[in-house]
Amino acid sequence: MQPFTTHTGCVVPLDRANVDTDQIIPKQFLKRIERTGFGEFLFFDWRCLADGSSNPDFELNKPEYKGASILLARRNFGCGSSREHAPWALADYGFRVVIAPTFADIFFSNCFQNGMLPIQLDEQHVDELFQRAARPPYRLHIDLHACRLSDDAGFAQPFAIDAFRRTCLLAGTDSIGLSLEHIDQIAAWETAHGLTAPLLDSTLGNSQR
Amino acid sequence: MPATPRTLLEKIWEDHLVCAPDGQQPILYVDRHLVHEVTSPQAFAGLRAAGRRIRRPEATFATPDHNVPTTDRRLPIVDAISKQQIDTLRTNCQDFGVRLFDLDDADQGIVHVIGPELGITQPGMTIVCGDSHTATHGALGALAFGIGTSEVEHVLATQTLRQSKPRSFEVRVNGSLHAGITAKDLVLFLIGKLSTEGGTGFVIEYTGPCIRALSMEERMTVCNMSIEAGARAGMIAPDSVTFDYLRGRDFVPADFEAAVAGWKLLPSDSGAVYDRVEIFNGEQVVPQVTWGTNPAQVVGIDGAVPDPAELATPSDRESGARALEYMGLSSGRKIVDIRLDRVFIGSCTNSRIEDLRAAAAVVRGYQVSPNVAAMVVPGSGRVKRQAEQEGLARVFTEAGFEWREAGCSMCLGMNPDTLAPGERCASTSNRNFEGRQGKGGRTHLVSPAMAAAAAISGCFVDIRQWHYR
Numbered sequence A: 001m002q003p004f005t006t007h008t009g010c011v012v013p014l015d016r017a018n019v020d021t022d023q024i025i026p027k028q029f030l031k032r033i034e035r036t037g038f039g040e041f042l043f044f045d046w047r048c049l050a051d052g053s054s055n056p057d058f059e060l061n062k063p064e065y066k067g068a069s070i071l072l073a074r075r076n077f078g079c080g081s082s083r084e085h086a087p088w089a090l091a092d093y094g095f096r097v098v099i100a101p102t103f104a105d106i107f108f109s110n111c112f113q114n115g116m117l118p119i120q121l122d123e124q125h126v127d128e129l130f131q132r133a134a135r136p137p138y139r140l141h142i143d144l145h146a147c148r149l150s151d152d153a154g155f156a157q158p159f160a161i162d163a164f165r166r167t168c169l170l171a172g173t174d175s176i177g178l179s180l181e182h183i184d185q186i187a188a189w190e191t192a193h194g195l196t197a198p199l200l201d202s203t204l205g206n207s208q209r
Numbered sequence B: 001m002p003a004t005p006r007t008l009l010e011k012i013w014e015d016h017l018v019c020a021p022d023g024q025q026p027i028l029y030v031d032r033h034l035v036h037e038v039t040s041p042q043a044f045a046g047l048r049a050a051g052r053r054i055r056r057p058e059a060t061f062a063t064p065d066h067n068v069p070t071t072d073r074r075l076p077i078v079d080a081i082s083k084q085q086i087d088t089l090r091t092n093c094q095d096f097g098v099r100l101f102d103l104d105d106a107d108q109g110i111v112h113v114i115g116p117e118l119g120i121t122q123p124g125m126t127i128v129c130g131d132s133h134t135a136t137h138g139a140l141g142a143l144a145f146g147i148g149t150s151e152v153e154h155v156l157a158t159q160t161l162r163q164s165k166p167r168s169f170e171v172r173v174n175g176s177l178h179a180g181i182t183a184k185d186l187v188l189f190l191i192g193k194l195s196t197e198g199g200t201g202f203v204i205e206y207t208g209p210c211i212r213a214l215s216m217e218e219r220m221t222v223c224n225m226s227i228e229a230g231a232r233a234g235m236i237a238p239d240s241v242t243f244d245y246l247r248g249r250d251f252v253p254a255d256f257e258a259a260v261a262g263w264k265l266l267p268s269d270s271g272a273v274y275d276r277v278e279i280f281n282g283e284q285v286v287p288q289v290t291w292g293t294n295p296a297q298v299v300g301i302d303g304a305v306p307d308p309a310e311l312a313t314p315s316d317r318e319s320g321a322r323a324l325e326y327m328g329l330s331s332g333r334k335i336v337d338i339r340l341d342r343v344f345i346g347s348c349t350n351s352r353i354e355d356l357r358a359a360a361a362v363v364r365g366y367q368v369s370p371n372v373a374a375m376v377v378p379g380s381g382r383v384k385r386q387a388e389q390e391g392l393a394r395v396f397t398e399a400g401f402e403w404r405e406a407g408c409s410m411c412l413g414m415n416p417d418t419l420a421p422g423e424r425c426a427s428t429s430n431r432n433f434e435g436r437q438g439k440g441g442r443t444h445l446v447s448p449a450m451a452a453a454a455a456i457s458g459c460f461v462d463i464r465q466w467h468y469r
Ligand code: SF4
Pocket: B065, B066, B110, B111, B112, B131, B133, B347, B348, B349, B407, B408, B411, B412, B429, B430
């Protein structure tokens, strides 16, 4: 996984609450069996008009927000489906950071699996960022070592993040590898729960399959 | 000294905790892993790339459901990319030794319908799936939640998951439901009260006499939609309803009564403390209809589309205004005045036999409105066969409903079952998000009986006044 240490980039404000993963990446693009190539379909139904042309009113399409790598949104970002295609699409499009007052649980943890940093900030500071980001280009600097985000015009805020997740992001840790270091404890758990015999015999019961 | 009273969640959590390494997220053992075609290919590819195998293939069960045609299964799949995704699941299951309920298997169906139906889902288990409606399985007293594809790979490789301990949230429902009010109305009502993020960070345990009185399938409907309130999981303590439901199913333990004795220890102890408690009364619930683009934007059948300006928070007002524009509705419009183009009865929320019985009871002796195209998509091959044996399928087809093969279908419209732009649909599914059932499609979530009555009438009607024939 790509490590995340510091990042400086432009902010695009998406002034909506409850942005669900069906909007982030609509279902018609979930048929791919790869992890990559979802960026062009990010927010597809919002970015494209019915005739397939680009919707000039949608924030991401505005020339002044081209190249932004920090997405600013309202409450409950990423709600709905567990599809990891949502952070894949955001990352593939070029986003490294999403800032919102609250996130949905599954989306939140999916971000960390993909070297992307979701920053939860209280509503009042998110409001302030929306005001500042209304004058593009608006750049933010994020320092994960210091857990701090700041701009060049005096805005500076610490943010909270789970210590383990922070360590993994900073190092770009492969979480499977890390868990496999505890394989003896996993095996011990299985033994203690009678799972050493093939599972089919011990708990799959009366099935003749 | 007596042991500290524990909640159902705490008991399952503590039993499955493998270890909590210093400074790391705890490692939780996973008893059952359910897999479908859309969120698994990248996980299997990751295993292959790293040269890893599945730690316990016997604990993993797969079925294609999201992206499958619901028309004649003997015909080839037209969409080449869909076909590739389903073929990939086949290859992966074969290569890694996973039990697959394939398209031609009599037991294929929506993953959250077949898990309980086959007895794969059992009380006290930890169950995960790369799908947010995994919460459904909590109805049997399991801790079940949706995960992302990277986590699917983690579970395949280690049979465990990194998880921080969730907080517990007791949603207690006192009283009982009035005649004609269903579990779907109850859960929509609760989501309306809790909001779409009220449950974030929590596992909800539904308790109280109103919940205890629900059948097993009704409990599944309630737990299924926990995610719509932001909670990753919903659960209901197992009792005789649970045990009677499971007895005799394919994958339950051979010594069933011994298992029951263990499961009886699972319910929360008296005096157990939850992190949060909310209390409701079942008598308050009337038939529910969503008017907006998230499931918390819901109102009773006797109500009207609200004025977004009068909603509680700035977010609600912004979302509400946007929703009305998308839905093509104006505030003050009475719900019973909303006309429909399509009706969809199906999805992991409401596609089980009891749902189909309730819908068929409404339909019997009537014809679908000439302005409405209606379809019924059973949740599994078993549900389909049973409905055919009971004569329900005939009730539907004679009334003008389409009767389909099992799958997710128009719940998310990955397959050809979709709404056209602007079409308005009464749906028994769980999400009314923009474009969920097709770009520009307008979804109103309701119970199976309400959907059936809407199909006949061409508009929403109060099911409490339905004239059953
Ligand atoms: S029926 Fe709908 S909600 Fe349920 S698993 Fe399928 S797509 Fe998801």
